[in-house]
């Protein structure tokens with residue numbers, strides 16, 4: 207089984223649990239929004255709106271959302287930007303739900319969801335220079351060949367178009383400075399959540415540059431502090447007591463993630479890059 211297939215199968219199992227706990231937003235919220243007391247869902251929307259603005263997604267633009275899950279972020283970005291979006295993922299069950307949601311809210315003409323083969327991210331089914339913008343929310347982390355993905359995302363961007371996204375990454379923190387020490391906390395996360403390896407703020411920026419993009423923002427959303435957000439405080443009881451398919455796997459995953467958050471070595475990155 208390829209790693210990409212493993213991730214597809216993981217999302218078959220995760221669907222019930224993720225929807226039950228996170229609804230249709232499977233990414234971290236904007237930390238500043240949470241700090242001022244906004245609820246998690248609004249915090250997710252705020253981060254999506256920030257990325258829409260930073261990626262310059264204007265009314266009438268055509269954008270690609272890589273790893274679109276059940277479509278919550280894709281639909282919200284299309285709505286606020288008044289843009290057309292194509293969401294892609296390698297799991298057709300997720301895409302079916304995303305398509306149904308687009309139909310329910312009357313946005314099926316504006317937002318479509320395309321299922322890729324497991325290795326389709328290395329050869330996206332879109333012509334070169336066919337999108338004004340590309341977004342990603344906590345999806346690149348699952349891909350083994352991240353450099354190939356960034357090359358493809360750069361290929362499908364129009365000159366002047368921007369890539370914007372956020373993702374799970376790792377870093378040295380506090381007493382945990384060596385790669386081995388960081389990996390001691392991150393390896394159980396990788397195993398439980400089907401992540402082949404975590405990048406860093408800088409390694410993502412470097413892959414984007416190698417793909418021919420100019421990086422204008424590459425930042426750790428939790429610079430200098432633990433990524434231990436209000437979301438986490440809200441969600442921990444829900445994850446810890448979750449009952450349903452694969453409950454042991456998800457409880458184990460949550461424990462591993464909580465340990466990595468506590469050690470400070472897990473964090474969230476955000477990037478904006480443009481195609482010259």
Ligand SMILES: C[S@@+](CC[C@H](N)C(=O)[O-])C[C@H]1O[C@@H](n2cnc3c(N)ncnc32)[C@H](O)[C@@H]1O
Nearest residue numbers: 210231232233273274275295296297343345348
């Ligand atoms: C954590 S979910 C994020 C979903 C969505 N972006 C959100 O924030 O709600 C990760 C997404 O990445 C997608 N993904 C993972 N590996 C992929 C691959 N090889 N090709 C395409 N999509 C992939 C999964 O199917 C899933 O939709």
